[in-house]
Amino acid sequence: MEKLEFPQVGEVMYHQVLENGASVFVFPKPEFQKGFAFFATNYGGMDMRFCLDGQWHDTPAGVAHYLEHKMFDTKEGNALQELAANGASPNAFTSSAITGYYFESTEKFEENLKILLSFVSVPWFTQESVDKEQGIIGQEIRMIEDNPEWKVFTNLMEALYENHPIRVNVAGSVESISHITADTLYACHKAFYDPANMVLCVAGNVDPEAICAAAREILPKEAGPIAQKDYGAPEPPHAARAELVTEMEVSTPMFQLGCKGDAPERGLSGLRQELVGELAMEALVGTSSPLYAKLYQAGLINASFGYGYDSYPGCAFLYAGGESKDPAAVKQAVLDEAARLVREGIDAGLWSRLKKGLYGSQVRGLNSFDNLCVSQAQAFFAGRNLLDFAALFDQLEKEEAETMLARWATPERTALSIVRPKGGAALD
Amino acid sequence: MTQVTHRELQPGVWLRTVHTNKFKSAFLSVTLMAPLEAETAGANALLPSVLRRGSAAHPDMESLSAALDELYGGAIEPVVRQRGETQCVGLVASVLDDAYTLGGEKILEPAAALLGELLLDPCTEDGAFRADYVAGEKANLLDRIRGQINDKRTYATHRLKQLMCREEQFGVDKLGDAQQVEAITPAGLWDRYRQLLRDAQIELYYCGSAEPERVEAALRPILSKLPVNPDRVDPDCEIRISAGPEPQLVTEAMDVTQGKLAMGFRTGGVTCWEEDYPALVMCNAVFGGTTLSKLFMNVREKLSLCYYASSSLERMKGLLLVSSGIEFQNEETAKKEILAQLEAIRRGEIEDWELEGARRTLIGGYRAALDEQGRQEEFWLGQAAAGLETPPETLCAQLETVTREQITAVAKKLELDTIYFLKGKEA
Numbered sequence: 001m002e003k004l005e006f007p008q009v010g011e012v013m014y015h016q017v018l019e020n021g022a023s024v025f026v027f028p029k030p031e032f033q034k035g036f037a038f039f040a041t042n043y044g045g046m047d048m049r050f051c052l053d054g055q056w057h058d059t060p061a062g063v064a065h066y067l068e069h070k071m072f073d074t075k076e077g078n079a080l081q082e083l084a085a086n087g088a089s090p091n092a093f094t095s096s097a098i099t100g101y102y103f104e105s106t107e108k109f110e111e112n113l114k115i116l117l118s119f120v121s122v123p124w125f126t127q128e129s130v131d132k133e134q135g136i137i138g139q140e141i142r143m144i145e146d147n148p149e150w151k152v153f154t155n156l157m158e159a160l161y162e163n164h165p166i167r168v169n170v171a172g173s174v175e176s177i178s179h180i181t182a183d184t185l186y187a188c189h190k191a192f193y194d195p196a197n198m199v200l201c202v203a204g205n206v207d208p209e210a211i212c213a214a215a216r217e218i219l220p221k222e223a224g225p226i227a228q229k230d231y232g233a234p235e236p237p238h239a240a241r242a243e244l245v246t247e248m249e250v251s252t253p254m255f256q257l258g259c260k261g262d263a264p265e266r267g268l269s270g271l272r273q274e275l276v277g278e279l280a281m282e283a284l285v286g287t288s289s290p291l292y293a294k295l296y297q298a299g300l301i302n303a304s305f306g307y308g309y310d311s312y313p314g315c316a317f318l319y320a321g322g323e324s325k326d327p328a329a330v331k332q333a334v335l336d337e338a339a340r341l342v343r344e345g346i347d348a349g350l351w352s353r354l355k356k357g358l359y360g361s362q363v364r365g366l367n368s369f370d371n372l373c374v375s376q377a378q379a380f381f382a383g384r385n386l387l388d389f390a391a392l393f394d395q396l397e398k399e400e401a402e403t404m405l406a407r408w409a410t411p412e413r414t415a416l417s418i419v420r421p422k423g424g425a426a427l428d
Numbered sequence: 429m430t431q432v433t434h435r436e437l438q439p440g441v442w443l444r445t446v447h448t449n450k451f452k453s454a455f456l457s458v459t460l461m462a463p464l465e466a467e468t469a470g471a472n473a474l475l476p477s478v479l480r481r482g483s484a485a486h487p488d489m490e491s492l493s494a495a496l497d498e499l500y501g502g503a504i505e506p507v508v509r510q511r512g513e514t515q516c517v518g519l520v521a522s523v524l525d526d527a528y529t530l531g532g533e534k535i536l537e538p539a540a541a542l543l544g545e546l547l548l549d550p551c552t553e554d555g556a557f558r559a560d561y562v563a564g565e566k567a568n569l570l571d572r573i574r575g576q577i578n579d580k581r582t583y584a585t586h587r588l589k590q591l592m593c594r595e596e597q598f599g600v601d602k603l604g605d606a607q608q609v610e611a612i613t614p615a616g617l618w619d620r621y622r623q624l625l626r627d628a629q630i631e632l633y634y635c636g637s638a639e640p641e642r643v644e645a646a647l648r649p650i651l652s653k654l655p656v657n658p659d660r661v662d663p664d665c666e667i668r669i670s671a672g673p674e675p676q677l678v679t680e681a682m683d684v685t686q687g688k689l690a691m692g693f694r695t696g697g698v699t700c701w702e703e704d705y706p707a708l709v710m711c712n713a714v715f716g717g718t719t720l721s722k723l724f725m726n727v728r729e730k731l732s733l734c735y736y737a738s739s740s741l742e743r744m745k746g747l748l749l750v751s752s753g754i755e756f757q758n759e760e761t762a763k764k765e766i767l768a769q770l771e772a773i774r775r776g777e778i779e780d781w782e783l784e785g786a787r788r789t790l791i792g793g794y795r796a797a798l799d800e801q802g803r804q805e806e807f808w809l810g811q812a813a814a815g816l817e818t819p820p821e822t823l824c825a826q827l828e829t830v831t832r833e834q835i836t837a838v839a840k841k842l843e844l845d846t847i848y849f850l851k852g853k854e855a
Contacts, residue, residue: 010452010528031450034796078729084720085781087788089796106795107788135732142686143735143753146580249683251574288493296489297560302568303477323571353497360500360524364453367801422683 001026001208006387009363013376013387014208021196021223024215025376026208029369035109035204036369039120040100040377042199043192045170046312050227052191057227059188060179062137062172065094067185069133070125071101079119088112096166097312098381100374109206110214117200117218123189127182138174148250152321152419155244156256159415162240163232164315191227195219199380201373231314235263239415247422254419256321257331259408264311266383272392272400275358277309277318280401282354283346284338284409285320291337300330313382318408321417331416338409342402351398359393430798432808433640434817437632437651440660444808445643446635454525454536454636455801457507458547458650459518460628461813463663464510464597470569470604471612471620472517476506477565478617480519481558482551486542495542499535500524504543510602511813512665512744516631517624519543520805525637536638537646544650548625556618566609573603577682581736584688584850585751589742591678592692592846596666598745626655629662631812635801662815665744669697671845679849688850689762691750696841700743700814706826707834711842712741712748713786714778714835715770720785722769727752733762744814748842756851763847773839778832790827794820 001014001024014026048059071092072080083090088105101120105112144150154169161167171177202211239260261277264270285291285307295301305322324330365371376386407413430448437443462472486492496502502523509516523539551558577583586601593599632650634643671694698708716723716739727737737752754762772778797803797820807820 008528008530029450031448032799034792034799080719081725081781081785084718084789085785087785087792089789089792090719104792104796106792132732136728136735139686139733139735139753139755143581146684146686148578250578252571286493288490288497290490292493293489297564299564299567302571304571323575353494356530357497357501359530360502360528363528364501364522364524367452369799 001212004385006390008390009366009387011366011387013385016212018195018212018215018219020219020221021194022215022219023199023380024212025199025201025380026206026211027203027372028206028208029204032205034104034106034369035202035206036102036104036373037113037116038100038102038201038373038377039116040098040199041192042097042197042381043099043188044095044097046096046165046168046231047192047229048165048168049230049232050191051230052187052227053225057187057191059184060172061168061176062170063180063184063188064099065171066133066137066177066180067188068092068094068099068101069137070130070185071120071123073125073129074119074122075124079115082115083112086112090116094170096170098378100377102370102373104369109204110210113202113211113214114218117215121193121219123186125182125185130180130182130185134177137171137177141171141174141177144171148248148254148419151246151248152254152256152417155246156258156319156415156417159241159244159417160239160258160260160317161315162236164235165231166312166315194224194226196223197226199377201376203369203372235315238412241415243416243418245418245420247420249422250419251421252323253325253327253421254321254323255327255330256319256417257327257334258415258417259318260413260415261316261318261404261408263314264316264382268384268388268392270311270382271379271384271388272396273316274309274311275389275392275396276400276404277316278358279351279354279396280404281307281309281318281320282358283341283350283401284405285334286354288350288354288357291333295330295333300324300326300333327416327418331414335409335411335414338405342406346398346402348398355393355396362389432819437644438654438656439658441630441632441651441654442812443632443644443647444634444812445640446804447638447640448635449637451636451801452525452528453522453801454539454634454638455520455522455805456539456543457518457520457633457805458543459516459631459633459809460624461514461516461631461663462624462628463661464513464515464600464602466600466605468620469515469600469602470609471617472515472624473508473603474565474569474609474612474617475621475624476508476517476519477568478557478561479546479550480504480506481561481565483545484549484551485545487551499539499542500529502535502539504546508602509809511810512742513597514663514665514813515602516809516813519546522801527637536636536642540646541649544647548650548653556614559614562612562614562617566612569603569609570606573601573606573609580682580684580686580688580850581751581753584690584848585749587680587850588690588692588749588846588848591676591848592747596668598666626657627661629660630654631809633805633808635804663813667697667699667746668694670694671843675844676846678846679851681851681853683853684850685852686753687756687759687852689752689754689759690848691763691766691844692846693748693842694845695746695748695838696843697746698838698841699746700816704834704838705743706823707830707838708741709790710786710827710830711773711835711838712739713790714782715739715773715839716750718786718789720782720789722772722782723750723752723766726769727762727765731761731765733758733765737762737766759849759851767844770839770842774836776832776836778835783832787827787830791824794824
């Protein structure tokens with residue numbers, strides 16, 4: 001196995017591409033009791049249209065998530081229960097870009113790892129078992145539809161994007177999932193769950209060679225074809241609409257403000273864009289920025305306020321949101337402040353403090369095995385390694401953030417999503 | 429190797445240190461532990477947020493954030509927690525461990541100093557907290573109190589606890605009551621602050637690579653400003669053995685698409701201090717505590733009635749709480765099924781895989797908590813509130829020996845006290 005060392009952040013990572021094309025990454029952590037394994041496919045909620053063996057498929061919204069639920073079914077019963085019976089805490093998630101299965105355990109790690117690799121590789125469901133899941137997922141969809149934080153974010157995606165499938169809900173709707181059949185799920189599994197489209201990341205008190213051996217034993221021996229994805233017509237640079245407002249049972253209005261960015265490149269330039277994006281948002285509305293103090297002092301934002309940069313294949317955006325009495329005023333203040341930073345430049349002292357702060361937060365984040373493994377899987381699919389960030393920090397210049405704000409944080413590229421209290425409670 | 433120490437530095441003022449090299453960060457917290465009471469809950473809850481606004485040396489958010497950025501993006505957060513009938517308010521900090529600074533600078537000492545400064549040397553005007561800070565944080569706290577309806581799953585359990593324990597301190601909202609919070613003045617809050625510093629049990633906590641002696645030295649300046657009081661109050665927790673003769677039924681309506689069913693049981697006096705507590709922990713796990721549990725396997729997987737159905741324990745108070753999200757019309761079916769699953773446990777119908785699965789999951793969970801700084805701190809705070817010193821390893825050892833019969837015996841003690849149902853509004 002290839003051994004990569006990152007002494008500055010105290011990490012060692014082993015890497016191997018197996019004969020079947022699957023990639024394995026291992027972070028040995030001899031001082032820890034638990035182990036964490038994350039097995040993911042480069043396939044998520046937004047990959048609805050794809051081409052396999054020369055044939056185009058249009059699948060219903062929510063199919064990747066539905067497949068995730070059904071993958072736990074095995075010939076013997078259910079992998080979730082099998083893992084739990086071994087004391088492991090298993091779970092899975094589907095994001096717009098990836099589907100990941102994972103568990104944490106302090107006992108029988110290798111046995112659990114084999115269960116994980118096996119159930120994700122072998123689909124085992126019938127029309128009957130697929131139909132039965134409609135009820136559970138239908139309730140899950142209803143639960144998230146009642147969640148205002150989720151609503152305000154998905155609405156922002158809808159407002160920002162015209163064509164890109166990031167605008168579609170990962171779980172789909174009760175209606176869209178009603179079209180999902182066992183055949184749909186088998187087709188999607190064939191298209192995207194090939195070893196060459198997958199990555200295994202493990203952290204814990206483990207032997208990297210033993211992890212590779214388990215993967216070689218359980219995973220399919222040969223690589224198959226991987227589907228080609230289609231994200232629809234090219235996305236224009238401006239926001240699809242300036243504002244999207246909806247009403248729910250909430251006590252205070254919630255909002256998410258987004259600035260549509262340029263699609264990230266693969267590899268280190270994408271990582272650089274991400275770090276610059278995070279720092280640009282710190283300088284613009286971060287807790288150390290002058291604007292944050294002003295907005296907080298004026299009662300326009302509170303502790304629920306959050307912000308950052310996010311990206312998926314084919315799209316990237318800056319976002320900021322939380323609760324506010326007056327989301328439109330926050331939006332105006334943010335755009336004004338962006339214009340000021342572009343005009344006057346970011347304060348050099350603030351920039352170097354923000355870099356130090358972000359560096360420390362990223363290093364602290366490495367404590368979490370979940371974060372380590374999930375982020376490495378995402379980084380791998382984006383053509384880089386998670387820990388590449390450490391070497392990049394020194395090079396980041398404030399002019400890059402200023403250029404980004406000048407280009408992205410403009411009225412044309414900005415959208416505002418608001419969830420207002422039901423019954424049209426007045427905004428004061 | 430991890431080493432844990434717990435020492436009383438002054439009467440009622442304790443320091444726990446967890447010495448380990450396995451983390452990239454150091455975790456520091458200071459917690460004031462007071463009885464949860466309706467009269468003081470709001471002011472106590474408000475206090476950490478006002479303290480977090482600024483100290484005499486760092487009087488505003490910008491200077492505080494700049495200081496934290498210099499500590500490599502350290503975070504100091506105000507927290508309000510409830511353990512039994514103890515309200516725990518304070519500040520928790522997570523900073524980069526000294527081993528990972530780029531210039532080899534020390535972080536523990538300045539971080540401890542900043543934490544101490546926020547707690548004991550706040551930014552004041554006219555001998556009290558700054559009026560604008562109090563007003564701003566009052567508005568935020570009121571938003572939080574009113575915002576409890578936003579997450580319907582948590583809200584349903586919150587309402588259940590409130591209704592079930594309406595005559596007990598436990599039912600007091602740890603964030604306080606909106607009306608009382610409205611009425612708080614800077615001077616009133618200042619008095620509450622002085623009282624808490626004098627009367628509350630204080631728990632200091634550190635987890636990271638520094639030796640206990642160095643931690644104590646770093647925290648010493650904090651202690652020197654605390655009043656010495658030999659009679660700091662040790663909060664109590666009332667335990668009701670039995671539910672009422674008939675379960676209390678409450679239904680409320682909101683504009684939601686999914687119904688929330690919450691059911692509260694009294695554990696018949698079984699709490700974290702009792703010998704049969706490990707059996708109760710196992711009973712809860714078998715019933716609804718894991719993805720192997722009866723509730724998950726039957727209410728969700730077999731009957732597809734819900735996305736979630738789970739149970740949890742209030743270990744100091746002796747409560748077992750069930751929570752589930754269902755279609756409105758399935759209320760009766762779900763209720764019946766939940767009770768039927770409890771009956772099955774009472775009859776001893778627990779398969780080997782259910783028993784061992786619950787045991788392995790619980791033990792795995794407690795062990796894994798030692799690998800996360802936040803979870804570890806939560807654990808030790810809970811022990812401090814309960815006056816217990818047993819480490820997670822002891823509970824793991826006890827769980828290894830719990831038998832099916834012990835689980836059945838403890839299940840028979842459970843009494844249904846209150847059922848809460850949150851339904852949609854009629855169209």
